[in-house]
Amino acid sequence: VGDFTERGLIDRIQRRLPKAPPWLLVGIGDDGAVVEPERNRVEVLSVDALVEGVHFDRAFVAPEAIGHRALAVNLSDLAAMGAAPRLALLSLALPGGLPIHDFDGIVEGLTGLAVRHRLHVAGGNLTRSPGPLMIDITVIGTVKRRQALTRSGARPGDDIYVSGTLGGAAAGLRMLSAMGRSGDGGSESVIQRYLYPEARVRLGLMLARNRAASAAIDLSDGLSDGAHRIAECSGVGMVIDADALPIEPDVRRWFADLGLDPVSEILAAGDDYELLFTTRPRSAGRLRPARQHGDAALTKIGICTEEPGLTLRSGGIERELRRAGYDHFR
């Protein structure tokens, strides 16, 4: 990375970090960080890696967007558990030829998002990569013990909701790949959905605080995958209404113009980082704070059933909803 030492690169990260909070007793610069746990709360931990050539293409994703996404995917996991972000550890494997300007951009995208969510970078690791750029982030958040959202709390009769809109990230990625970094000709707002995903942290907190959700997951690997996972962990079936899926007009049009069925695409489309969650019908009123002050609109898209299996209903016709989505190893 340019002609910088490890120490020099760490300095460039530290320079962008706000003052350490009082609970961070020892920060960057020792063998480990030392942290005072938060009283009366449990910790939620998650790790996610972004690998060049697997999760992004440096040819048309700017360094700031790479850094942003690397942290957003982790924040999304905290959101799905109803946890408030607290700290992160960054582990970066950097190709020798990475320009220092790109390094700074990645750090900028990452720390910018961290500051917005009051997440503190407590430590990390830098190493050289003889291959792709890799960004591995561990995040820790906190939540009251009885409020943590899991995938296993759904019951037959629960309503199924999704936040925001679906398929935007997948459509944005296709636009970018088709047209190169500039994205000319695509929809700017759709492309931004891919480049700068927003983790639904505030929504997750609101669903957890008044126990509005019985189960939750983030849609990192698409709606079909998320629905199957909640169904499996909770031991329920689901009927999902294809006609109710929230899809932006630009996204619907883009898929249709390519001769693709928008619904099929959206079932398998990852990277949206919206929340899929279930709610007891009698708790519907508890969704009001989330609707009024959450990050995104909420749409009811189906219902949990006693009968196992997932069904997709569209215009009165029902068909089995097969598991679709991205498996890195298939």
Added chain:
Amino acid sequence: VGDFTERGLIDRIQRRLPKAPPWLLVGIGDDGAVVEPERNRVEVLSVDALVEGVHFDRAFVAPEAIGHRALAVNLSDLAAMGAAPRLALLSLALPGGLPIHDFDGIVEGLTGLAVRHRLHVAGGNLTRSPGPLMIDITVIGTVKRRQALTRSGARPGDDIYVSGTLGGAAAGLRMLSAMGRSGDGGSESVIQRYLYPEARVRLGLMLARNRAASAAIDLSDGLSDGAHRIAECSGVGMVIDADALPIEPDVRRWFADLGLDPVSEILAAGDDYELLFTTRPRSAGRLRPARQHGDAALTKIGICTEEPGLTLRSGGIERELRRAGYDHFR
């Protein structure tokens, strides 16, 4: 990785893990792990990555040794902070062509060491790598607040100690590279020092419990680097006695046979994962438990001084001890 799905690979990891402890409220299989913090202790967090082609060569390091080392380097950071290991998150980036047997071997090496140190794997991430194998591990340990060892507590007059012996890992790596995976002709015990480094967890705990050490660091990047870091963080100078450095006869002979000065090699040699620490002279008695029940012999190798700078003394001759060691970016 063979023809396995992500789920299949995760199953192969879980199968090797002991029963989850009661404080692990939600383990592998949700968006995040949920953990009950330990009362009256602070948390020590560290992350370290092992990258094929940078930190190890698959041609002569067996999968079990790769998995072992990936965790050992992290445990060593906890040891240097005086923390008791608690949990780990694993993030693996796997080349498509990795045989499932090698995957199992890596997991075996890793979980075997985890079990020995009562460290629980609470979660992780698997992804494909289009390039090298990468293993990124985050560990969390706990320690009483006033007992955490840092790099910044040394004062002028403090004695400087090192655990075990030095240079074994570097010599072992040279033996292996020279002779291929079998290591024929090299010293088996020296090669094991490279392949299966032992983190000095028990020693770290003992130094922390009765506050025997005023500062500590692990020697991941060599003695010179470690000494400079403690000196810098503590604002002291150091005089180190080259003739006192604990070097195994096999190691000394191996370097000498190559026409190399053992002391110079050892100052820059990384991968030993011994602890370097300082002790107030009046606290020397507090080292007794560590000497009797710690993992390794302790050797006094120098003293901290008021005058800044590091000096190496040998046979009555003093010279400046320059900073040497491995920088991934130089």
